[in-house]
Amino acid sequence: MRYSFCDSDRGPLLIAIDQDGLRHVEFMQGERPVMPQADWQQDDQALAPYLAQFTAYFAGKLQQFDLPMAAKGTPFQQAVWRALCDIPYGETVSYLEIAQAISNPKAVRAVGAANGRNPLSIIVPCHRVIGRSGDLTGYAGGIPIKRWLLALEQAGSAFRLTP
Numbered sequence: 001m002r003y004s005f006c007d008s009d010r011g012p013l014l015i016a017i018d019q020d021g022l023r024h025v026e027f028m029q030g031e032r033p034v035m036p037q038a039d040w041q042q043d044d045q046a047l048a049p050y051l052a053q054f055t056a057y058f059a060g061k062l063q064q065f066d067l068p069m070a071a072k073g074t075p076f077q078q079a080v081w082r083a084l085c086d087i088p089y090g091e092t093v094s095y096l097e098i099a100q101a102i103s104n105p106k107a108v109r110a111v112g113a114a115n116g117r118n119p120l121s122i123i124v125p126c127h128r129v130i131g132r133s134g135d136l137t138g139y140a141g142g143i144p145i146k147r148w149l150l151a152l153e154q155a156g157s158a159f160r161l162t163p
Contacts, residue, residue: 001036001037004047022120025120027140030139030141031139054122063089089153096108115138136150
């Protein structure tokens with residue numbers, strides 16, 4: 001596994017890849033940060049294209065990532081994560097809406113659990129999922145980071161170009 005860090009206004013973001021693509025994107029200031037393991041190698045050069053996209057995202061200049069994703073998870077988690085990727089930039093949906101999107105409307109709690117296990121923060125936009133009442137609910141990076149990401153995207157979506 002190779003890794004690097006990207007600076008953000010909310011602290012460093014760990015980005016880790018292997019031969020298949022992205023494995024981890026995690027805020028180091030979050031509630032459950034992933035730390036580089038002893039056998040991981042810091043490789044800023046190999047991760048430069050990844051860092052460039054995150055830097056552009058944090059600057060409000062990138063709304064859609066184009067990076068190979070290789071998150072490991074159960075088939076259910078993978079289905080949830082694919083549904084998360086369909087949430088438009090600058091918008092939010094509820095856990096129930098994600099459960100409905102994967103044709104399992106009774107799996108709201110399981111969707112929440114899968115959302116919480118998402119190893120690719122920001123790219124798989126779990127921060128765009130909120131409670132049915134509109135409340136900001138759990139986020140591995142912490143609610144302040146979730147609030148910041150949503151504000152960043154909502155400001156950026158005001159400048160979205162239409163085709």
